[in-house]
Amino acid sequence: MARWGWASFLLRRLTGTFVVVVLLSVGVFGLLYLAPGSIQQTLLGTRPATPETIAAIQARYHLNDPVAVQYLRWLGGAVSGDLGVSIRTGMPVSGMLGGRLSLTLALTGYGTLLAALVGIPLGIVGALRQGRTADRLVVTAGVVGLSAPPFAAGLLLLVVFTGDLGWFPGYGAGEGFADTLWHLTLPAVALAAGAVGLLIRFTRAALVRELDQDYVVFARARGLGAPLVLWYAMRNSLVPILTATGLIVTGMLVGTVLVEVTFALPGLGSLLVDSVTFKDVPVVQALALLLTLLIAAVNLLVDLGYSAVDPRVRLGGRTS
Structure with missing residues (x-):
């Protein structure tokens, strides 16, 4: 029964994710039609809009086909890697995108790691010292x-640690693992600043609630460390x-x-800003x-993580 519960849970999550992605892909495809002006002019950009050029653009992007056919063709290309x-x-x-994706994922992972290493321990301290000076300091920091x-936060870090102290580089991604890690430290700290506050609040609130449960009181009464x-x-x-x-x-x-x-990093974020500025719709x-x-x-992954840490979630919320 547990296996079928797990399979059912996984199937529901995958189905829900698939539906959400398909619906959002419709909105993403609609960006071309929501752009100001005609579709042909948007795709032409600053090039002269001669009748021959417009005809070539219509043929290249199949603009004379029904919208549904255009969407299915675009989605099929995206699935096969042709964007x-x-x-x-x-x-x-x-x-x-492939040349920039790794940098953005590395920066996101680095920032998440820093936030977890700082936010979760501080949240634990706040819960264990509830109502005391340490707790108030932790809550204030959050x-x-x-x-x-x-x-x-990034601008402040640049001024202090790059401009005044000169400890960290101010731009670029570096070369090699160690140099890249060094270049990504300040951007990761800037991303982690707000995340630390969120983790402090969630960790502290969850642990305070658990420490008031009967099983904790009973464990302490039995002399558990x-x-x-x-x-x-x-x-x-x-x-x-x-x-x-x-x-x-x-x-x-x-x-x-x-x-x-x-921080002048060549990742997906800077590519998005450049593409929006130049109205590069296919890239956007x-x-x-x-x-x-x-x-x-x-x-x-978070949904699957729920099922890993709580068996009741694994079986769709029912205890076995």
């Missing part, structure tokens, strides 16, 4: 972190912490746009679709 050609550079869009936009009691309480607090982590990762995928521009469409897929994948 079109950039208006600005004339290069295949898939190649442009509020300050949540109030700091990534781009503003504080580390073991904390371990059990933390295990039962993982679902809201996973929720916060999922929100953080998706937020960082979006937040990288301004942070990459601030591909980026929007890619971010949609990444966010859907993160949400799916």
